[in-house]
Amino acid sequence: MAVTDHVHGTTQSPAAANDGVSKDIPCDDVINLDNGDPTMYESFWKKMGDKCTVVIKGYESLSYFSNPKNPCWFLEPKLEESIKILHGAVGNAVTDGYTIVVGTGSSHLLNAMPYALASNPQPNHQINVVSAPPYYSAYPEITDMVKSRLYKWAGNAHEFDKDEPYIELVTSPNNPNGAIQRSMVNRDGGILVYDLAYYWPQYTPITSSLEFDIMLFTASKCTGHAGSRIGWALVKDKEVAKKMIKFMEVTTIGVSKESQLRVAKILQVVADGCKHFRSPKGDNFFETGQSMMKKRWNILRETVEKHQMFSIQNYPLQHCNYTGDVTQAHPAFAWMKCKEGIEDCEKLFRDHKILARSGKKFGSDPGFVRVSMVGREEEFNLFIDRLSKIQSFNNGDGNLD
Amino acid sequence: MAVTDHVHGTTQSPAAANDGVSKDIPCDDVINLDNGDPTMYESFWKKMGDKCTVVIKGYESLSYFSNPKNPCWFLEPKLEESIKILHGAVGNAVTDGYTIVVGTGSSHLLNAMPYALASNPQPNHQINVVSAPPYYSAYPEITDMVKSRLYKWAGNAHEFDKDEPYIELVTSPNNPNGAIQRSMVNRDGGILVYDLAYYWPQYTPITSSLEFDIMLFTASKCTGHAGSRIGWALVKDKEVAKKMIKFMEVTTIGVSKESQLRVAKILQVVADGCKHFRSPKGDNFFETGQSMMKKRWNILRETVEKHQMFSIQNYPLQHCNYTGDVTQAHPAFAWMKCKEGIEDCEKLFRDHKILARSGKKFGSDPGFVRVSMVGREEEFNLFIDRLSKIQSFNNGDGNLD
Structure with a gap:
């Protein structure tokens, strides 16, 4: 998915x-x-009543910057902290050693991926983007919308047999069919992007704390706050993270601070509450x-x-x-x-x-x-x-x- | 600018x-x-104290949708209303007859423009994007970042003499030099995009209520709320607006509701306050x-x-x-x-x-x-x-x- x-x-x-x-x-x-x-x-x-209520005053969060000491300078420190705490509490993904990149929904991060992963290509040498059907319906459109010369949608991962670099989008659990997925191309020269939007306990058993090179998550599916448009990527390679950050800068100069602060609070409340089972509360x-x-x-x-x-x-x-x-x-x-x-x-x-x-x-x-x-x-x-x-x-x- | x-x-x-x-x-x-x-x-x-404070409860604004009756279904009705009221109060732009498209900052809208304005091109027939120097430093990068086959940065508007379609970005007042600008190419076959981020009374005299085909504004420079990442476009042609909306959908599935609701409140407070001059308050x-x-x-x-x-x-x-x-x-x-x-x-x-x-x-x-x-x-x-x-x-x- x-x-x-x-x-x-x-x-x-x-x-x-x-x-x-x-x-x-x-x-x-x-x-x-x-x-x-x-x-x-x-x-x-x-x-949950007022536990998750956020109050933002008129003079707060005017600046573009959230944390100039972070390469992802537009990531609110509170959101970064909540993301780490929540993954730790649930045990669905490792965060140590990863750079966190925030996006306007994880769609934004998906848009950033082929740009961040394509190295300077020659004409007619676009990187191939593939996924195993049934795949998330937005992938082809995200990849091909502006007809980039850096990357192209190359369709079915099962049938991809070119001796060329590729990006494989692996959605697990899968959208649309809920299946746990792994790479289908399974050979050298590929970069895997794990779209883990639905890897949360309400949807699927959590069988391990994942530590893939690139993992994408979103508040929309984790807590239901789709209107906030907050997604995050856990990225192992600092250079890939930097290119994603660059993409966020050029496309939107960062991500809404209000949404980040609100989602930070919500993830914190989820992390606090999720330690107790069958609580009468x-x-x-x-x-x-x-x-x-x-x-x-x-x-x-x-x-x-x-x-x-x-x-x-x-x-x-x-x-x-x-x-x-x-x-x-x-x-x-x-x-x-x-x-x-x-x-x-x-x-x-x-x-x-x-x-x-x-x-x-x-x-x-x-x-x-x-x-x-x-x-x-x-x-x-x-x-x-x-x-x-x-x-x-x-x-x-x-x-x- | x-x-x-x-x-x-x-x-x-x-x-x-x-x-x-x-x-x-x-x-x-x-x-x-x-x-x-x-x-x-x-x-x-x-x-201004608590006048602009926003309070958002945990259960509010979960849905992707803000107004399904609007082609721009992710635009909060309160933001739409505040934008119209503020332009009316200041007299800097006409809003009647325009579609309002909201973006994650007006950078997002600038990214959408060449996609929305390029018609289905043949290979090697990209639409040219030009601007008169000194032009906003982000324009070349926004246009060429993913090396689209639909459009390309073609540089100096003064020197553009090809008999080809073009988009001219006119920033007025200009970034960096504050000058009031008009089209420099000034011939048929061009589409003008007016970037009016700084056309507000604190920066420049308001000499008329503008009614160009495409006009871009942003909360960042109007009220200083850069961290909110809210920009808006006033677009005359409904088909162009639809393609911009499509771009917003594919890149970010809409725009933060929290930011929209906050900026709606702030613009409303600005519009209310701006009717009185030299008020002791x-x-x-x-x-x-x-x-x-x-x-x-x-x-x-x-x-x-x-x-x-x-x-x-x-x-x-x-x-x-x-x-x-x-x-x-x-x-x-x-x-x-x-x-x-x-x-x-x-x-x-x-x-x-x-x-x-x-x-x-x-x-x-x-x-x-x-x-x-x-x-x-x-x-x-x-x-x-x-x-x-x-x-x-x-x-x-x-x-x-």
Whole structure:
């Protein structure tokens, strides 16, 4: 899965989107599960009351600079500290010996990667960017949008057999299908970028503290604060980090201080709360998140198992070092396959007022569709209702497409 | 002058930068006037007390979306409203009939411009990006960083005579030299982008409410909130706006909500306060800003006039529609020329522990240097002290280089 879940490319009915105000969805409105807007977490943060409230005075944070002593001079020291504490508390990634680079969402960092990793090329010697399908739908567009002569999208990592340098984007757990991923090209001359947006306990068992050369994370999927646009990279090679920082300077001269300070506070609260399990205060964010995800996945599995119209992934039971339990994954997206004979699963969903993302956009098959599992409760319930209706209708009729 | 003043490319001593904590500068430390960090305004915002304080609760602004009914779905409605009210109150730009696109600083919007304005090109038919020197030092780097096949930096607008499409970046008032600018190419086939970062009353007389096709502004230079990274574009052509929005989506999936909400509040307070002149409350931001700039420019002029070592620009007296007064410009930068015989003005300043930006970086002469006029009081005072010393030393010795 990917750093963040793009909202672009979506034909969206205004009524379908969350406007942050009207949360009761009229039952004939389109529901938008195309993007992974993580509004599910609002209920947790409401319960936390004022613990995460930030107050910023008019005269604060005027300067461009956050910490001139850091090569990443626009990284707020408090955010750096919270990131390290949180990874330490969860045990999902090593931070010692890494440079932290902050971006306006991890999309910004993904945009920076090919620039930072391409060495001065000759004409017609662009570095290849590949990923194994189904891959995060934004990768091709991020790579090719401005048609750089430094890098190009080279598609399917399974099929990449050129004797040329390459960057492989490895999303793990994968967006769209939640699978744990490793490099598929697996030969010299490649640089691996690990997009670990969903490597948090609510989505997947934490099986080791990762220490890849380049690892990307985002607040959007970790805590649900997508509107803050805060992503971070853990980068081993100082020269690569410097080029990423340069990219951030030229594109946006740094990253919002307000967002950084707010996310710093939120990560700190998550790190403090996540040390206690089954606390009556209910302040373990990951425990609450995992329980919400598990409940939704159970409902979805029950719904699709009634009929044989859709199939969804199964995930292995694994020991999670963080919770200490043996559990399976509960990904932020359901990667659903329609039964034989239904060629366009996205259209089928759309006809039933569910916006979801076609498998085609992930370099895969239109018989698949990706559905967000992290929207608001009302949306999820409506989704389950409509899914049931599609199945019942299909059982009585058989002609859906 | 430019949208924002880049900090990158600067070899910076840690002690030289503002760390936001230690504001008393040891008198032998380097002072950094290379970038235009607008910390001068902190004193005004401190006086405003809690008027501009923002409070954001943990559960607010989780969603990617700010306003799904707006093509720029990530623009906070309150920011949109404040931008319109402020331009209306100051009378510096028309907003009716324009689409507002928000960016992570106006650098982000500048990055978006060539992508949004390049139509599908053939190989070797990149659109040319030009500007008249001295031009904002970041333009060449923004245009050429990832070596796009859609556009290229084509340099000096005065010398551009190809019969090819072009984008002309017109910064007015100009960064570095504060001059009011118009198109220099002045023939068909060009698209003009007006970078109006400094078209506010504290810097220059407001002589008309501009209505160019594309106009860029930034909170950094308007109110001093550079750390918030909020810029906005007023765009007449809806299709161009859509392509800019697309660029924002692919590069960063929108813009920090925290920053937008904070800047919305600040612009609203500025707009409310700027209706009253010479109020004993001192809450007219532009009046206070203009008075601070005027004072600094008077001190600088007095200092350089004592000797004949440096020359600085003169600006015409003009009627300002906003204040109703006849006044001259007091730009955010001083564009200083060393006397004949001093070839590297930046080096001269550096040797005297003043970091400033060489004229070379603006497509101009190393005999010029650009110096920020919007830093903290202590920095400005040290700058004047050291400038006096350079001049005295030069008068006694003559061998400076």
